[in-house]
Amino acid sequence: MGSDASSAADAMGVLRAAVPLQPDADLVLATGGGERGQVVGLVLVDVSNGFCTVGAGNLAPVTPNKQIEKMVDEAARLAKVFCERNWPVFAFLDTHYPDKPEPPFPPHCIIGSGEENFVPALEWLEKDPNVTIRRKDCIDGYLGAFEKDGSNVFSDWVAKFQIKTVLVLGICTDFCVLDFASSALAARNIGRVPPLEDVVIYSEGCATYNLPVEVARSMQGTLAHPQDLMHHMGLYMAKSRGAKVVDRIII
């Protein structure tokens, strides 16, 4: 192990001791419904080329990344299970117009670039009638699901299928996944998304990007973003807002 890798491991040890994250009970996806026979909906957040495919754009990984690869594999695996069982799936895809920037981020997922589309392993979702796709142009998917008339595509989906639990996977753990989970929980608390009860985040099905401090130092005005630490903090923050965080799904 090199010094960078060992200091990163040390930092994770310190973080885990300071803000320990105990996983919630495994989520059981029994046929005929979730744990208590209730409907579970799958929510996929931005599993698109612009965030996941090597070299696909300004916010895509520059080299193969294990955490992101695992997230994509788990998203593909669970999406298949849900669609085979005819269980509802909702997918956010970050999608931007070229003349409408999203500071502080560089241009990404511009319409027509291909970055805004599903990764190859999930392309089939585009045509699956079981899937509701919402293209959004902001970090927070719940906010991005509002229509001009004040209705909300996510809330309508939850109501249509009488979903009590949403299972959330995607990228980035500490940006779009966290913001979506926080807003969905706040909306639940004020009765905006009935009959939703639980927001469950699958830790192994989430990922974030990696920008080590040594690299960030050479890029003026750029915040460091060590992947494992920020992934952990994203899950921790989501849990502190009331999400359940599980590390195993029982199919």
Ligand SMILES: [Zn+2]
């Ligand atoms: Zn964006």
